[in-house]
Amino acid sequence: MTESKQNSWCGRHDKPREFAKHQPIICYDKPASALVSKEEYDNKRYEALTGELVETLVVPKREARTWTMLTGDLCRITVHEGSQVGDVNFWNLDNRQERFYSGKTRQLHGAHLRVYDRLWSCLPYLRPMATFVFDTLAQYGIDEDGGALHDVIGTRCDDYTYKLITGQERVGSCHSSLVKAVVEERGMTEQDVHDVWNIFMCTGFTRDTEQYFCKPSPAQKGDFIEFIADMNLLVALSACPQGDVSIPVGVQVPDEKCHPLKVEIFRKK
Template sequence: MASAAPAETPTAPASWCGRGAKPRTFEKQPPVICYDKPAASIVSKEEYDNKRYQALTGDLVETLIVPKREARTWTMQEGDLCRVTVHEGSQVGDMNFWNLENTAERFYSGKTRQLHSSHLRVYDRLWSCLPHLRPMATFVFDSLAAYGIDEDGGALHDVIGTRCDDYTYKLITGKDRVGSCHSSLVKAVVEERGLTEQDVHDVWNIFMCTGFTRDTHQYFCKASPARKGDFIEFVADMNLLVALSACPQGDVSIQVGAEVPDDKCHPLKVEVFRRK
């Protein structure tokens, strides 16, 4: 009877780069912008400058102060303009948006990032979630527009970060805490609008300076360049419910998990203007 053939010895694929293996090389490929801009993402600057003018020369229908380390909500009609101002000292904010008539339609930061960029600029739009995928608001003015992209790749008003939260804080520190943008937003929407924690979603980080490190591609923050009097404005493209947290990280110059002195945190001012 013939003996069985010896079992074959498995060989490591070259990509493992074991001892003596030739390192794999990769052909260079050009970067391709994944999402060609649809017509709906490109607004008429003249039209939105005119909407801005009509609102600002109309009526101031609401003014509110978002206290430091807290959140507040407000509503807007289609065509209203909202101005958010750095009221006392450098401060960033986390924003949520819902369709006022159907809060299941809410801001979709990931798709906004794909259709525009990681950091929003004037005339970019904020988009709603699937299956709706509609413009919720259009960014129309930024007193910090000249900041651009800095030497570290940092820029302002990102749609990358997901909001600071107490669950991640505990993951990092092992300590329980209630004191984050997430918990502030939850408290505001529950108490003021009868919503739930599940209604709070990923945010637009206004005034926040962020990017990705060149060597490890880790998300970084640096102290916001926003100073007292700086502001942004956006026009509502549908009837909106809006929430804003004055982030307990203040100007975000201190790493999440470290203690943030109270004097690093400041309120934000909200004004809503309506055309006559």
């Protein structure tokens, strides 16, 4: 490009460009199948909780465990010792090719799930796997920084990203814990582990740089969430080695910041 042409081209950009203003448009308006009858799911919750407690397990801190659910079962996950976040994976128990799709769940509901939102499966299936039915932290809402709980923004902490940040090798993440659990307990592989539902985690995006941020989880001993299985499920949960996520990835997390999570499965009689 000649100097005169270059100067002429640059001249067109001397003044700030003006862009037309538009109101936000919700790209994915909720289909009927994303809207549940609150009365129906409240009844399902009641029937399960007044039925039988069919399984109880504790996911140790910095580890992961798996369990199964039948359609209609209710799962309660409790912060039963101290503030702690968890990463959850879901598969169709009868067809493990069908698994949780965090991105589509985010599009159909929002970046953070609320009670009566649903967790959706991957393509080509695209159907509800579970429905969120109770949350002791529901009043937290969206805070002054745009932070909220239980995100489906997508990822889980992993040792590959840790190495990018620190240059150090490590085995000690939600990803590695989930891999260990599904390999040892279910005969699966690393490739079966996928993006997660981040429960009890307070996250958002900064307004100036739109970077993913976290805050210490507001979950305290005794807080819990519940969801109902909309199909037969295999579920895996990692008690995140970041604990309450008050310390950024790449910085050493003291062991006392981490706690186990309790899982209970209830079934209608």
